Amino acid sequence: MAKPLEIALVVEDVLSLVLMEKVLAHTGRGYTVLRPLVERGVGNIRKSVPKYVSASRALPHVVLADLDQMRCAPLLRQQWGVAKLPDSMLFRVAVRESEAWVLADRAGFADFAGIPVIKVPAAPEALADPKQELVNLVRRSRNKRLAAELVPVQGSAVSIGPLYNERLGQFVRETWDVGAAMANSPSLERTFSRLQSFMA
Structure with missing residues (x-):
């Protein structure tokens, strides 16, 4: 059996945290969330990105942000400066929000x-x-x-x-x-796929 992958999980709100915990479990990879960080809003996540990048070198970080009114996920990544990240940090976007x-x-x-x-x-x-x-x-x-x-x-x-x-x-x-949700939510399906290969 593969060694459980210990991570920090950064989200905007409590609902996003519960969703991501369920998705992580569904991968079957034995993810263990050592540090759940509920940042209470997208602005707080954006502000703290450099901190997460640095901290991910010690503990891999998975970050989920809502797209909200931004046009598309690639634009959000570009504006936030997360287009290129270390292998130890995974940044995902829920379109348009976790609901x-x-x-x-x-x-x-x-x-x-x-x-x-x-x-x-x-x-x-x-x-x-x-x-x-x-x-x-x-x-x-x-x-x-x-x-x-x-x-x-x-x-x-x-x-x-x-x-x-x-x-x-x-x-x-x-x-x-x-599984049923992934059929109707491309951003969820992509997030699941990336979680299956993250740090593999």
Whole structure:
């Protein structure tokens, strides 16, 4: 059996962390996350890139950032100065944000949200705002308790409900199907492929 690969994992938010932990496990390579770093926003990740590059020489780093409103991943890499990185650092981009990966398991998400699968977008990476789409889908759910947990109160200044990360994190850990999601999410499929060969 291959020696477990110990890494630092850098993400923007709790949901991204849970998603990446599931994807890492799905590779079957025995990844062990020694340092999970939730940076609370893409700006903090961008600012810290030089620090990660340096630290990756001691402990390999896997970094996931959301594309958000940037035109494409190659442009983001160029602007961030991560077009060329040491072999010990893997930089991946979720298009447009990690919620697109959640929605990409269409049948799983439809079951979780209590909505018909036909309502879940077939190409979640083409959405301008996957998080807003996810919240809107749950808003129409038959499961009123889930809607109260994930959807913000009308007129609220926040964009998500009070238990958004907890309930979506639970869905990802227990039900979300990486293989099914990869079929509808090219950026997830590319990330999985790179994780299979990283530091091999």
